[in-house]
Amino acid sequence: MASLKELKDRIGSVKSTQKITKAKQMVAAAKLRRAQAAAEAARPYAERLSGVMASLASKVSGDSAPLLLRGTGSDKRHLLVVVNTDKGLCGGLNANIVKAAKAKARELIADGKDVTFYLIGKKGRAPIKRDYADKIEKHFDTSDVRQPGFEEADAIAEDLLERFEKGEFDVAHLVYPIFQSALAQDPTVDQLIPVPSPEGEGTGGDAVVEYEPGEEEILEDLLPRYVKTQLFGALLEREASEQGASMTAMDNATRNAGDLINKLTIQYNRSRQAAITTELVEIIAGAEAL
């Protein structure tokens, strides 16, 4: 049986933990709203871009298509671009992303492909390093900016495209969480490079569209932008997922701390009463002996 003082200290420490988780939960709730708004605001651009892509890609095909669309012709070397968060305290989010990435890696390796990792965000480093220490190509640090925006997506895309042009990999996959709700963030694996041919007919049946300079030139200009937009979208989804997961995790933590405090308080009161009773018995026994 723990002493009274020990119990009291324990209650105090759980209380301050609860204060921290409560604060983090409220911060996450506030940030979640902003992150969700940002993710929504980015949607029109992505939609229009893929619409245009679809109509263009159907016109330019075969050997004249840019490298980014038709790929290098081989699919031996795969690059997994894994988007993790920079901060913890967000439940199982990062563990789930890493799990999805590792599953994809295992699947590719089982098929006899080479796999390398390109990590974005701090929290994926340690767990992936544990299994694939020699396969990590690069860490891209996003922790020094408050809210990763288009500049970061731009920098990542430039870097990836440069590596692709140098022939360092054939296929790139993007692993990132998709924000469904504060309770569910699904890790997803999407092919990033070569750009998958967009489905749908585009503007189809439209009047003849005039292109300036030409279809191919525009497509060439468009594809890197598309990659950038994908990455930007992934960063925004990550942001929203992180806050959502964090909010839920911290809500649970706060509730658990509350339960623990109740339990400890009962225990504390019981032992206090026991101590008082013992004291009384001693006094009474002493008085009777006189």
Add this chain to the structure above:
Amino acid sequence: MALHFELVTPAKLVRSEDVHMVVVPGAEGEFGVLEGHAPFMSTIRDGAVQVYKTEGAAPETIEVRGGFAEVGEEGLTVLAEHVEG
């Protein structure tokens, strides 16, 4: 007669309004778009998009960087990577 004009960046929808005419800095020269323009697509160079709210009005200029413009049935859409101000 009005041209539906949309200016979109990755971060948000900057403009969505009906205007009289828009002059876009295309990669191969500026071009003006009025209502009923034929379907057209062009990359744009860094420069100013001039928006004429009404005929003869002083144009409002918006600096854009990187992107392309698309004219379709529903109007003009400019997708730009950056918009100043």
